[in-house]
Amino acid sequence: MTHPKLFIxxxxxxxxxxxxxxxxPMVGHRSQDFADLFYHILPRLKQVLLxxxxxxxxxSSGTGLQETAVRxxxxxxxxxxxxxxxxFADRWHQVSVSNGKDAVRVDIAWGQPIRPExxxxxxxxxxxxxxxxxxxxxxxxxxxxxxxxxxxxxEKYPDVLILVDAVSSASGVPIPFDEWxxxxxxxxxxxxxxxxxxxxxxxxxxxxxxxAKEVPHRGWYFDLLTLEKYLAAGKTTPATPAISLLYAxxxxxxxxxxxxxxxxxxxxxxxxxxxxxxxxxxxxxxFPAPGYESRTVTCVRNTREIDVPAMIAxxxxxxxxxxxxxxxxxxxxxxxxHMGELGPEDMTALFAVLDEFLL
Amino acid sequence: MTHPKLFIxxxxxxxxxxxxxxxxPMVGHRSQDFADLFYHILPRLKQVLLxxxxxxxxxSSGTGLQETAVRxxxxxxxxxxxxxxxxFADRWHQVSVSNGKDAVRVDIAWGQPIRPExxxxxxxxxxxxxxxxxxxxxxxxxxxxxxxxxxxxxEKYPDVLILVDAVSSASGVPIPFDEWxxxxxxxxxxxxxxxxxxxxxxxxxxxxxxxAKEVPHRGWYFDLLTLEKYLAAGKTTPATPAISLLYAxxxxxxxxxxxxxxxxxxxxxxxxxxxxxxxxxxxxxxFPAPGYESRTVTCVRNTREIDVPAMIAxxxxxxxxxxxxxxxxxxxxxxxxHMGELGPEDMTALFAVLDEFLL
Numbered sequence: 001m002t003h004p005k006l007f008i009x010x011x012x013x014x015x016x017x018x019x020x021x022x023x024x025p026m027v028g029h030r031s032q033d034f035a036d037l038f039y040h041i042l043p044r045l046k047q048v049l050l051x052x053x054x055x056x057x058x059x060s061s062g063t064g065l066q067e068t069a070v071r072x073x074x075x076x077x078x079x080x081x082x083x084x085x086x087x088f089a090d091r092w093h094q095v096s097v098s099n100g101k102d103a104v105r106v107d108i109a110w111g112q113p114i115r116p117e118x119x120x121x122x123x124x125x126x127x128x129x130x131x132x133x134x135x136x137x138x139x140x141x142x143x144x145x146x147x148x149x150x151x152x153x154x155e156k157y158p159d160v161l162i163l164v165d166a167v168s169s170a171s172g173v174p175i176p177f178d179e180w181x182x183x184x185x186x187x188x189x190x191x192x193x194x195x196x197x198x199x200x201x202x203x204x205x206x207x208x209x210x211x212a213k214e215v216p217h218r219g220w221y222f223d224l225l226t227l228e229k230y231l232a233a234g235k236t237t238p239a240t241p242a243i244s245l246l247y248a249x250x251x252x253x254x255x256x257x258x259x260x261x262x263x264x265x266x267x268x269x270x271x272x273x274x275x276x277x278x279x280x281x282x283x284x285x286x287f288p289a290p291g292y293e294s295r296t297v298t299c300v301r302n303t304r305e306i307d308v309p310a311m312i313a314x315x316x317x318x319x320x321x322x323x324x325x326x327x328x329x330x331x332x333x334x335x336x337x338h339m340g341e342l343g344p345e346d347m348t349a350l351f352a353v354l355d356e357f358l359l
Numbered sequence: 360m361t362h363p364k365l366f367i368x369x370x371x372x373x374x375x376x377x378x379x380x381x382x383x384p385m386v387g388h389r390s391q392d393f394a395d396l397f398y399h400i401l402p403r404l405k406q407v408l409l410x411x412x413x414x415x416x417x418x419s420s421g422t423g424l425q426e427t428a429v430r431x432x433x434x435x436x437x438x439x440x441x442x443x444x445x446x447f448a449d450r451w452h453q454v455s456v457s458n459g460k461d462a463v464r465v466d467i468a469w470g471q472p473i474r475p476e477x478x479x480x481x482x483x484x485x486x487x488x489x490x491x492x493x494x495x496x497x498x499x500x501x502x503x504x505x506x507x508x509x510x511x512x513x514e515k516y517p518d519v520l521i522l523v524d525a526v527s528s529a530s531g532v533p534i535p536f537d538e539w540x541x542x543x544x545x546x547x548x549x550x551x552x553x554x555x556x557x558x559x560x561x562x563x564x565x566x567x568x569x570x571a572k573e574v575p576h577r578g579w580y581f582d583l584l585t586l587e588k589y590l591a592a593g594k595t596t597p598a599t600p601a602i603s604l605l606y607a608x609x610x611x612x613x614x615x616x617x618x619x620x621x622x623x624x625x626x627x628x629x630x631x632x633x634x635x636x637x638x639x640x641x642x643x644x645x646f647p648a649p650g651y652e653s654r655t656v657t658c659v660r661n662t663r664e665i666d667v668p669a670m671i672a673x674x675x676x677x678x679x680x681x682x683x684x685x686x687x688x689x690x691x692x693x694x695x696x697h698m699g700e701l702g703p704e705d706m707t708a709l710f711a712v713l714d715e716f717l718l
Contacts, residue, residue, distance in 0.1 A: 003384040011385040011602060022381040022603055025362040026370040026555060028680060059420055059557050061598040064580045071578075091579075100576035190599060196385060198418050198557050198601030217459035219430075219578070220450075221423045239420040240549060242557030242601070243370060244381055321387060 004316065007350055008323040009138040009168055009297040011190040011197055012340035014248075018195060021251040022244040029240050037250060038236040044253040045201060048261065049170060049185065051177040054204040056227045057249075059242040062167040062188035065200045066095045068222035069132065069163040069184050072212040074101045078129035081106065081122050081160075083114045085144075086137030087326055088165060096132070104128075110137075110329070113144040113292040116152040123157050129211070130161040130183070136169035139326035141299025141335060142288040143169065150180040161208055167191055170201070171256060172268040172296045172339045183208040189245065192268070192296055194340030195252050198245045268295050271338030274347045282358055287333050296339035299325070301332070306358065308334050314357045320350050363675065366709055367682040368497040368527055368656040370549040370556055371699035373607075377554060380610040381603040388599050396609060397595040403612040404560060407620065408529060408544065410536040413563040415586045416608075418601040421526040421547035424559045425454045427581035428491065428522040428543050431571040433460045437488035440465065440481050440519075442473045444503075445496030446685055447524060455491070463487075469496075469688070472503040472651040475511040482516050488570070489520040489542070495528035498685035500658025500694060501647040502528065509539040520567055526550055529560070530615060531627040531655045531698045542567040548604065551627070551655055553699030554611050557604045627654050630697030633706045641717055646692050655698035658684070660691070665717065667693050673716045679709050 006013050027033045046055050058064055070092075074080045080101050082093035085108035096103035106122045108114060114133050123131065131153065136143045150162050161183040166175055170185065172192030177185050183205040190197035204224060212224045220226060221239060230238045256264060275298040279286060287299040302308060308324055308331045315322055325333035338347060365372050386392045405414050417423055429451075433439045439460050441452040444467035455462035465481045467473060473492050482490065490512065495502045509521050520542040525534055529544065531551030536544050542564040549556035563583060571583045579585060580598060589597045615623060634657040638645060646658040661667060667683055667690045674681055684692035697706060 004386075006385060006387065008387050010599070011388060014385055016382075019382040019384070019603070022555075023375075023378040025378070026365060026373055026549070027363075028365065028367050028682075029370060029556070031680075059418065060423070060580065061418055061600075063598040064419070067578060067580045095579040098576060098579045098582060188599065190385070190602075196381075196601070196603035197388070197599045198604055217457060219426060220454040220457045221419065221426045222580070223457060239422040240369070240547065240556045241420075242555065242604070243549075244378070244555035244604070245557055245601070321390075323387075 002319055004319045004321050005346065006321050007337050007342065008321055009191070009335060009337040012194050012337065013342065014194055014196055015255065015341055018248050018252050018255070021247040024244070024247045026243055029236065029243060034243070035234065035236055037246060041246065041250055041253060044257060048253065048256055049177060049201065049203040050175060051203040053178060053206055054209065054228065056202045056204060056224065056231065057237065057241070058200045058222065059198065059239065060200050061197060062165065062186055062200050063091065063095065064222055065186035065202050066092045066165060067099060068202065068224060069186060070096045070101050070130070071099055071218045071222060072215060072224045073130040073161045073163060073184070073208060075129055075215050078102070079104050079127050081128050081131040083108065083119060083131065083133050085112055085114055085140065085142065086110055086134060087139035088137060088167065089132070089134040092132045092134065092165060110140050111142060111287050112289050113142050114149060116148045119149050120152055120156065123153070123160060128157070128160050130163050132163045132165070134165040135175065136166065136173070136294050136296060138168045138297055139329070140287060141294045141297050142292050143294040144292065146175065147180050150182055154181045161211060168296055168339070169294070171264065174265050177203045189249065192339040193252065195248050196245060198242050199249060267343055268339060270344055271342060271347050272298060274344060275336050275338055278351045297335055297337040299333050299335050302334060311354065311357050315353050318353045320353055361678055363678045363680050364705065365680050366696050366701065367680055368550070368694060368696040371553050371696065372701065373553055373555055374614065374700055377607050377611045377614070380606040383603070383606045385602055388595065388602060393602070394593065394595055396605060397600070400605065400609055400612060403616060407612065407615055408536060408560065408562040409534060410562040412537060412565055413568065413587065415561045415563060415583065415590065416596065416600070417559045417581065418557065418598065419559050420556060421524065421545055421559050422450065422454065423581055424545035424561050425451045425524060426458060427561065427583060428545060429455045429460050429489070430458055430577045430581060431574060431583045432489040432520045432522060432543070432567060434488055434574050437461070438463050438486050440487050440490040442467065442478060442490065442492050444471055444473055444499065444501065445469055445493060446498035447496060447526065448491070448493040451491045451493065451524060469499050470501060470646050471648050472501050473508060475507045478508050479511055479515065482512070482519060487516070487519050489522050491522045491524070493524040494534065495525065495653050495655060497527045497656055498688070499646060500653045500656050501651050502653040503651065505534065506539050509541055513540045520570060527655055527698070530623065533624050536562045548608065551698040552611065554607050555604060557601050558608060626702055627698060629703055630701060630706050631657060633703060634695050634697055637710045656694055656696040658692050658694050661693060670713065670716050674712050677712045679712055
């Protein structure tokens with residue numbers, strides 16, 4: 001029996017051979033066998049995250065690395081700027097506040113991107129150690145222009161660290177970490193990487209590590225300097241790693257690089273274009289401001305006022321899972337993800353089913 | 360080909376059907392299917408952790424829950440007492456300090472247990488919010504008498520929360536959480552639970568949740584009140600859960616309860632006795648103070664001055680993995696774990712190999 005295929009913005013479909021990789025027997029995490037696996041994973045992960053600087057892997061969800069970011073980047077007596085235009089940016093603000101950081105929140109209307117001028121206006125007050133930006137808001141289907149924001153911040157606010165949540169975009173969309181001079185990019189396994197959840201990945205700049213040295217009380221589990229100390233000494237990770245998930249990552253990195261990053265990005269873009277065309281064909285508008293549509297998940301505005309739960313149920317009976325709108329956007333929008341393993345043939349199959357419901 | 364069998368104190372052997380459970384396809388973690396799984400897991404986990412109070416599951420290693428414990432239990436202006444008689448208690452002290460807690464460290468000689476009188480002497484100074492104790496130190500093979508310590512603390516220091524690391528003992532040894540009036544017991548998946556690493560479990564008292572309400576800046580990822588809020592509202596976990604590992608936990612809980620907790624504890628004790636008898640037969644002493652030997656891992660003192668690395672290599676060539684001593688105890692001790700899936704027949708097979716080396 002085929003299982004229900006996931007067109008939701010995470011967790012996403014995982015390839016059978018990647019699922020199967022998890023069944024390899026355990027090894028000691030302080031053994032040479034494990035070190036060989038770990039240090040074979042790292043350079044390929046750097047390739048995918050487009051960095052020659054530092055890459056860390058934690059046994060956590062992406063939210064754990066949101067905590068890492070603010071605890072390591074923001075000194076006492078300095079502020080963090082949280083740009084909020086969706087649910088996951090809102091969470092990052094909560095994470096900042098709950099860790100005792102002096103967090104300034106700037107709200108942007110949902111559906112709009114974070115724009116450089118809004119960041120500029122907020123940072124202009126001075127006293128900031130870092131700015132947090134969600135690259136791709138799965139709650140709104142909006143993708144912000146990180147390149148433009150980073151250029152502004154690097155030029156005008158050289159001491160402000162740029163912290164980017166790319167949970168639902170990294171590996172599906174090019175985010176040249178080093179070239180854009182970002183300071184931390186965090187992502188997790190269960191979105192465009194198409195792995196089971198439970199791992200999170202971070203690209204980290206030299207600048208960010210230098211800053212962490214000036215921040216006391218960074219905690220232990222998510223402390224970048226502890227992660228770096230173990231990694232640099234050949235001791236892999238400070239805490240016990242999620243071995244079976246790393247087996248899966250090992251296989252998936254090979255698959256990602258075999259496809260080729262450019263091909264992978266192009267496939268995501270193609271699926272997005274197909275989804276836009278399908279939505280337009282049915283007279284739906286898109287929720288995001290034009291030009292800022294996510295390449296991994298499309299948030300469709302329910303301009304036709306269809307019965308969204310009925311369409312979701314109809315698809316579900318045909319073994320396809322799409323998402324309703326997030327929170328207060330429920331029924332006013334619905335979401336179709338096109339990331340990870342999904343390709344044009346999957347989108348075609350999905351649209352055939354949705355057409356059947358709509359026509 | 361059979362894989363090398365692990366007699367190290369974690370990760371431990373995982374049963375083939377538990378490994379296989381990880382290959383089930385992903386489901387949305389906000390779906391009813393996932394909620395059904397999660398709320399089917401919880402009551403069985405409570406059974407195994409011997410509590411009717413609260414149980415939480417995090418996507419992390421056990422160290423993550425060490426952080427949870429101190430961040431939720433210790434108020435500013437109050438102290439935490441870290442009793443340290445091994446490597447993992449030492450880590451808990453580092454975790455306390457790195458989270459900005461006023462941490463008082465009491466060192467006990469490695470090989471000795473934590474004794475009630477030592478806890479009493481330290482708490483007598485006053486001003487403590489909590490005491491941290493590692494139940495079973497995998498670095499020394501020592502198991503402390505938590506019942507006696509808890510009785511002392513509950514009677515004499517009613518406001519001091521009792522935080523217990525049972526990473527390498529829970530489910531292999533009875534630790535009646537409610538009866539002993541503990542406040543937090545933390546453990547992880549890859550030891551006596553015999554699961555892959557990546558999940559951590561906590562039993563938490565009502566008292567502990569009440570205390571957390573008085574502690575600001577508990578963070579987000581490891582905040583007990585956030586975990587409780589989601590769990591109580593039927594929303595499972597705040598952060599994305601490690602779904603494939605929960606599939607494995609689901610299967611393993613059935614296996615644990617099918618064996619029966621008493622039978623499981625007895626099996627661990629039998630394997631310990633076999634290991635003690637084997638060590639004595641060869642003229643080895645045990646490292647722990649008599650009466651405090653761990654029931655899940657035996658730390659053997661190398662009184663015969665054998666070539667420990669040679670014995671480990673000899674066993675490894677025969678597909679069996681045992682552990683050297685921890686840190687400075689390397690070669691002066693070696694460790695044989697007897698937890699999780701291991702039974703008397705496994706120990707017999709191991710000792711046949713080690714006998715061949717020694718005789």
